[in-house]
Amino acid sequence: MTRKRTNPDFLNGVPELLILHLLSGRAMYGYELVQAIRLATNETLEFGEGCVYPILHRLQADGLLASRREIVGGRNRVVYRITPGGARRLKESVALWRRVAGAIQGALQGVTDAGPVVA
Amino acid sequence: MRGRLWLEAVERELIQRRLPRQEVARLVAELSDHLTDAMDSRSSGGPSAVQDTASIDSPFDLTEEQRNMQKSIAVRLGSPTDIAETAAQEFRRRRTLLSRSWLAAFCTFVLLPLPALLLGWLAAFQAARLVCYIFGWVYSGEGPVRAITPLRVFGVHVLLVILVVAPATTFAALFGRLAKKTAHRWRWGLVACLLVAMATAVVTTTATFSDTPGKDQIHFSIPLYGSARYWKSLFWKSLANPTRLGQILLPFGVGVLILRRSAGGAIQPATCQALSSR
Numbered sequence: 001m002t003r004k005r006t007n008p009d010f011l012n013g014v015p016e017l018l019i020l021h022l023l024s025g026r027a028m029y030g031y032e033l034v035q036a037i038r039l040a041t042n043e044t045l046e047f048g049e050g051c052v053y054p055i056l057h058r059l060q061a062d063g064l065l066a067s068r069r070e071i072v073g074g075r076n077r078v079v080y081r082i083t084p085g086g087a088r089r090l091k092e093s094v095a096l097w098r099r100v101a102g103a104i105q106g107a108l109q110g111v112t113d114a115g116p117v118v119a
Numbered sequence: 120m121r122g123r124l125w126l127e128a129v130e131r132e133l134i135q136r137r138l139p140r141q142e143v144a145r146l147v148a149e150l151s152d153h154l155t156d157a158m159d160s161r162s163s164g165g166p167s168a169v170q171d172t173a174s175i176d177s178p179f180d181l182t183e184e185q186r187n188m189q190k191s192i193a194v195r196l197g198s199p200t201d202i203a204e205t206a207a208q209e210f211r212r213r214r215t216l217l218s219r220s221w222l223a224a225f226c227t228f229v230l231l232p233l234p235a236l237l238l239g240w241l242a243a244f245q246a247a248r249l250v251c252y253i254f255g256w257v258y259s260g261e262g263p264v265r266a267i268t269p270l271r272v273f274g275v276h277v278l279l280v281i282l283v284v285a286p287a288t289t290f291a292a293l294f295g296r297l298a299k300k301t302a303h304r305w306r307w308g309l310v311a312c313l314l315v316a317m318a319t320a321v322v323t324t325t326a327t328f329s330d331t332p333g334k335d336q337i338h339f340s341i342p343l344y345g346s347a348r349y350w351k352s353l354f355w356k357s358l359a360n361p362t363r364l365g366q367i368l369l370p371f372g373v374g375v376l377i378l379r380r381s382a383g384g385a386i387q388p389a390t391c392q393a394l395s396s397r
Contacts, residue, residue, distance in 0.1 A: 030149055031156035048197025049157075050129070053149050054209035057142070061213040078149060 014045065015055050017097060020082060020090040023065065027081035029072060030056065056080055064089050122154040125199065132203030138210055146206055150196065157195065228307035232294060232314045237341070239286035240322075244339060247282055267328045279324040279337065280362060284369050287319040291374030298378060305378055312374030320357040320367045321350075 022028065022036045033056075034049045059065040064086035070079045082090070126147055133143040196202070250256075291312045298308020318341070327336040342353065357363040 029152075031153050034153075048195075048201055048205075049153060050150055050196035050202040051205040053146055053153075054202070054206035057145070057206075058209040058213050075152075075155075077152060 013093070015052065016059065017090070017093045018045075019052070019055060019059065020064065020086055020093065023080055023082040024087060024090055027079050029070075029077040029079045033080070059086065122151070125196075126151055126154070128199040129202055132199045133206055136203055136207040138203075138206060142206075142210065150202075153196065224307045228294060228298065228311040229314070232290060232311045233318055236287060236290050236315055236318055239290055240283065240339070243282045243286045247278065267330075272326070272328060275326045275328075275337075279326060279339075280366070283319060283322050283324060283339075284366055287315050287366070287370040288373050291315045291370035292377055295374040295377030299380075308374070308378050312371050312378070315374065316367045316371035317354065319370055320363055321353050322366070 018037050018040065019033065022033060022040060028036060030053055031049075034052055037045070037052075056065060056067075060067055060080070062085075064083060065080050066083050067078050067080045069076055071077075072079065129150060130143060130147050133146060138146075197205075294311035294315065295308050298305045298311070321342055323338070323340045323342075325338045327338070329335055342349075357367065
């Protein structure tokens with residue numbers, strides 16, 4: 001069995017961002033969402049797939065996602081979709097991510113033109 | 120049932136972390152669905168199949184197969200421990216009405232502590248009274264009169280301090296715990312603990328012993344009115360009195376201790392231990 005490394009701390013918050021982004025495109029059930037994350041990230045990030053569900057449940061409890069049982073592919077599944085609140089959160093998170101990524105990119109290149117980032 | 124052992128292990132881990140039964144059932148059901156999808160994906164030659172899982176239902180060499188199954192599932196879905204840990208963390212991070220609404224937090228952590236504390240004290244004194252009656256410690260007009268000994272006086276004073284401090288400490292702990300559950304509002308918890316401690320500081324209890332049977336008296340008072348100067352003076356006087364200082368420090372200390380234990384979880388950003396990078 002291959003021992004997997006735990007993610008570095010700077011990846012915290014990434015699953016939430018990816019989930020909101022992918023669900024903003026269309027509603028999906030858990031397994032479908034995991035496959036979408038794999039494809040979207042070209043398998044650069046690999047989830048312990050089971051950890052997606054607690055995050056989905058928390059996002060739903062926070063009012064960022066809504067879920068409903070639906071028959072998909074002949075099976076009864078819990079399908080998640082983004083709420084208006086989730087869309088707003090996604091917009092904020094994407095903006096923050098771009099600023100952080102820009103700042104780090106700049107730092108790595110020795111350029112410090114990015115403004116301060118308040119998380 | 121495919122992956123039953125793994126699901127049972129996840130369920131055990133979730134229960135150990137004291138997650139609500141409903142949440143455990145929902146998570147296990149969805150993981151079970153996920154597992155079935157993964158199996159189906161393998162059967163249909165999908166690109167991301169679970170390794171060595173198709174033979175889980177085989178009666179031959181079951182132990183070995185089960186072992187392989189556990190390993191392959193743990194690789195793909197994450198170990199039961201990791202999933203349960205993530206679930207517990209995410210559950211703690213959920214935002215409730217208290218963490219979303221400033222008004223709800225204000226009502227809970229600023230307006231509620233004092234009335235709740237008053238009710239707590241009332242309940243404590245009534246309970247103490249009931250216990251005294253049950254054990255016959257209250258003079259009923261019959262039998263010999265008990266002498267006023269220094270030990271008895273000391274015992275009554277200790278009891279009074281306990282009756283004041285115990286409810287206050289309990290409420291400080293409760294508000295601290297509530298703030299812990301609504302992770303983003305831990306500062307409100309600190310305010311609640313401070314209010315409880317300050318209210319406890321200004322409480323006055325006196326015991327008056329009389330030679331006349333049945334005329335002993337206990338007074339419990341809380342100054343509800345007064346100028347800012349009066350309150351200030353009362354508060355500083357309280358700090359100079361060791362017993363009152365204890366009345367402040369114990370509830371506040373317990374509340375802060377609970378908040379301190381929770382602060383790490385409250386301030387840290389999202390975590391997902393099962394996320395790995397290649």
